[in-house]
Amino acid sequence: MKTFSITDIGIHRKMNQDYFYTSEMPVGNLPNLFIVADGMGGHNAGEYASKHTVETMVKFAKASHLTQPASILEEAIKAANEEILKKAEEDISMKGMGTTVVAASVLDHKLYVANVGDSRLYLVNREIRQITRDHSYVEEMVRRGELDKETAREHPDKNIITRAVGATKEIEIDFFETELKHEDEILLCSDGLTNMVEDSEIRTIIKGQRDTAEKAERLILAANANGGKDNITVVVIDPFSDEVNG
Helix, strand or coil, rough: CCEEEEEEECCCCCCCCCEEEECCCCCCEEEEEEEEEEEEEEEEHHHHHHHHHHHHHHHHHHHHCCCCCHHHHHHHHHHHHHHHHHHHCHHHHHHCHHHHHEEEEEEEEEEEEEEEEECCCEEEECCEEEECCCEHHHHHHCCCCCCCCCHHHCCCCCCCCCCCEECCCCCCCCEEEEEECCCEEEEEEEEEEEECCHHHHHHHHHHHHCCCCHHHHHHHHHHHHHCCCCCCEEEEECCCCCCCCC
């Protein structure tokens, strides 16, 4: 396995509210762990929500006695949700904060994914396939057939999400499990990438570079070249590479 992760503030934002964590080595009973979170909230609240969510998830995964990847991810996200709600109750300046989260672990040839919000996980091969499903107002309109994908990209409400860590006491999490093929590459990212760079261009960039670092850095460059309106976080994973992490 070879991975590379990078986050960038973008061109227009004054603060980076994205946060990520990657480990190619075991984290508790997980064989590896990759997380991207995109925080929301005024002042430092969004930054706190994403960072604290990721740190809580990692802490929980390290201590968990559960053995199934999906179960560990589920309980870790639920623990983070409780922590964010508790902090928001204690500190009025944090009220209303929340964060998206997408998390993944690779076990043998299987990919386990959990997500809340609109940060995404893709599989990239001969085509690019979004594994996660956005929990957003506009995406729900697309699913109901009220909007097409192209119109959705430019919709003024495209950043309104319908689920977030820290939004409600009972959190609804989506889970995905998929077989990996040898040529598959995995991409986790915040919407600062996907709002600026079309899926087809993301695939072209990933397939056009030699290593994971180049792929990730070129994706950041493309998002900023197209406007850089938000923070951008990218985690690129080559799950079957024997190269050592750089």
